[in-house]
Amino acid sequence: MTTRQTVLVVDDEPTICWALEKMLRGEGHQVVTASSAEEGLQLARDHQPDMVILDVRLPKTDGITALPQFLSATDNAPVVIITAFGDLETAVAAVKSGASDYLTKPFKLEDALRTCRTALQKSAQRSAPSATQPMSLDRSVLVGTSPAMQQVFRQIALVADSELSVLITGETGTGKELVAAAIARHSNRSRQAYIPIAPVALNAELIESELFGHVKGAFTGASEDRAGLFERAEGGTVLLDEIGDLSLGTQAKLLRVLEQGQYSRVGDVKPRTANVRILAATNSDLHDAVALGTFREDLFHRLTGVQIHLPPLRERRDDIAPLSQHFLAAMNYADPEIDADLLAELQRRPWHGNVRELKNSVSHAAVVARGRRLSITDFPAPKPGRDGEALSSDRSLEKIVETWTTTVLGEHPDTETLHADLLAAIEPALLRVVLTHTGGNRAKAAETLGIHRGTLRDRLRAYRIDEV
Incomplete structure (x- = not known):
């Protein structure tokens, strides 16, 4: 049987308040509603709700600004932020300010119900930490308005301040490196080094030296001691790109870093301590690699404290317009608008190279158009898939x-x-x-x-x- 709890809903849209109130009353909870932050804070003090659902866009004081006051007034009751403007900056700011979760309008009631159930469960068990103040954030280079990208933004916001390892998956060109950079930028380690590395780009004999460093005489050409990636990133964050390409021997040494926080330089037996957060990215399916025996299962589980998947551009075509305009704006292009006919054609293309291919195509078109509004004739022909055919x-x-x-x-x-x-x-x-x-x-x-x-x-x- 559901324990009766009190929920405060603060939103200036009556239909949102009505729908959430009906849903939560159906769960057996008491619901009070407010249309402004000021009214909501008074109700919070009067009713001491077990959870607050707080809209960002409110008539006077916005939800992010008012969030610390709600936390104070309710003794740190869980607060779920809802907004129609679901960009990464808002998501991170909400979580940094103490929000327990994040919903983007329009949302499905079943998604809202699942989020509320989780928050109310936390409320029943809570010994809540004190809220932190909002963080001043640079606008992320990650762009997207599709539900899939809103989910990615939400995951970044929720995981950024944790110490969990994160595995970022997705096809080549989807923006895995940007996700890693955003996690590092919004983390508690943001003032320390962030070092991305693609081991596959290195000679196999040099990978371990690059990761762990080496001592003088360890191998031919090692004329002096050299610090590796984990020493250079001490206290910060590292991204291991295309991690599925590491040899099994190197995987074993990386597992030691994750499990024990230790490693040794090549040619040395002295253990060293690694205080780093590890992010990993791959465009391959590590489940398959584990099944084939080319990737260690124990390392896979250690890396996937959280997994964030970036869907290919063909599965989030709603992002093509904002991405194209973002690329044009970054070039200070004179007329960055994308008209309906051009957008329809761009959305029909396969984009095998994903966001990277779109960026290159928009840059090409901008050079050809020379300041006038872009047309489809300015764009290069669609690129074929592997072997000259569409990818299958x-x-x-x-x-x-x-x-x-x-x-x-x-x-x-x-x-x-x-x-x-x-x-x-x-x-x-x-x-x-x-x-x-x-x-x-x-x-x-x-x-x-x-x-x-x-x-x-x-x-x-x-x-x-x-x-x-």
């Missing part, structure tokens, strides 16, 4: 399955559980991605998968997958 996820998946099957049969030629083993290797990833896509809505996930909800429940239980 079916072909890529087929290749992965072929490689996996060949490897397993080579190691276990007499196996009698091949089909079950394949399902166990790929089904958990499928379920996780679909649940993330549906925001944790199991009914919608079951519909997307084409299976009964009970079957989905059984599969999640079998794989011990928590609800997203």
